[in-house]
Amino acid sequence: MVGRRRFLGRVATASTVAIAGCSNSSEPTTEEDTEEDTEEDTDGGSDKEKVRDVIETNFQANENEEKTLLQSTLHPESEVYESTVEQSVQLWRTYNLEYNYTIQSIEVDGEVAEAELTQETIGNSENFRDNRLTATWEFRKYRGEWRLYDSTTQNIEYMD
Numbered sequence: 001m002v003g004r005r006r007f008l009g010r011v012a013t014a015s016t017v018a019i020a021g022c023s024n025s026s027e028p029t030t031e032e033d034t035e036e037d038t039e040e041d042t043d044g045g046s047d048k049e050k051v052r053d054v055i056e057t058n059f060q061a062n063e064n065e066e067k068t069l070l071q072s073t074l075h076p077e078s079e080v081y082e083s084t085v086e087q088s089v090q091l092w093r094t095y096n097l098e099y100n101y102t103i104q105s106i107e108v109d110g111e112v113a114e115a116e117l118t119q120e121t122i123g124n125s126e127n128f129r130d131n132r133l134t135a136t137w138e139f140r141k142y143r144g145e146w147r148l149y150d151s152t153t154q155n156i157e158y159m160d
Contacts, residue, residue, distance in 0.1 A: 047108040047146070051115060051139050054146050055103060062099075065092045075140055075147035098122045113139040113146060120159075130159040 054073050061069035070088060074081050091097070104116040115137045122130045133156045140149040 047113060048106045050146050051106050051108065051113045052103065054139065054148060055115060055117075055137070058148060059099070059101070062088065062092075073148050075142050075149040077142065078147075078149045080150060094125075095128050096124045097128070098124070111141050115139070132157045132159060 058073040101119045138150045
C-alpha cells in the first residue's frame with residue numbers, strides 16, 4: 001500500500017503531469033518569454049519552444065479531457081506512463097478542477113530537458129483541497145519528439 005505522502009505526491013504528479021492546464025485563462029505566462037531560444041533543433045524550431053509546446057498540449061488535453069491527446073504528450077517508456085493516464089482519467093471523472101500555471105524556466109541538455117512550473121489547483125468539491133505546488137517536469141526524446149517523462153513535486157501548499 002502506498003503511504004499517504006507518497007500517494008499525495010503521485011496525485012500531485014498526476015495532476016501536474018496530466019491535468020495541470022484546465023484553466024480558461026489566457027496563455028500561460030513564462031518568465032523566460034523575453035529570452036531568445038538559441039538551441040536549434042534539426043528542423044528549425046528551438047528545443048525550448050518544442051518542450052513548451054508539449055506542456056501546452058498536455059494542458060489542452062486535460063482541459064478537454066482527451067485521453068489520446070494526453071498520451072501523445074507522455075513518454076511511453078516512462079515508469080509513470082500508465083499510472084499517469086489512469087489517475088488523470090479518474091481525476092476527470094471525480095473533480096471539476098480549475099488550474100493556473102506558470103512556466104518558470106525550460107533547460108535543455110542534449111536528449112533531456114527540464115521545465116520548472118508552478119501550478120494552482122482550485123476544486124469545486126468539498127473533498128478536494130485547493131493547493132499551490134511547484135514541480136519539475138523532465139522531458140526525453142521519443143522518436144525525435146520531446147515527451148514528458150517524469151515529474152517531481154518540490155512543494156505543495158494547501159490553501160484552506
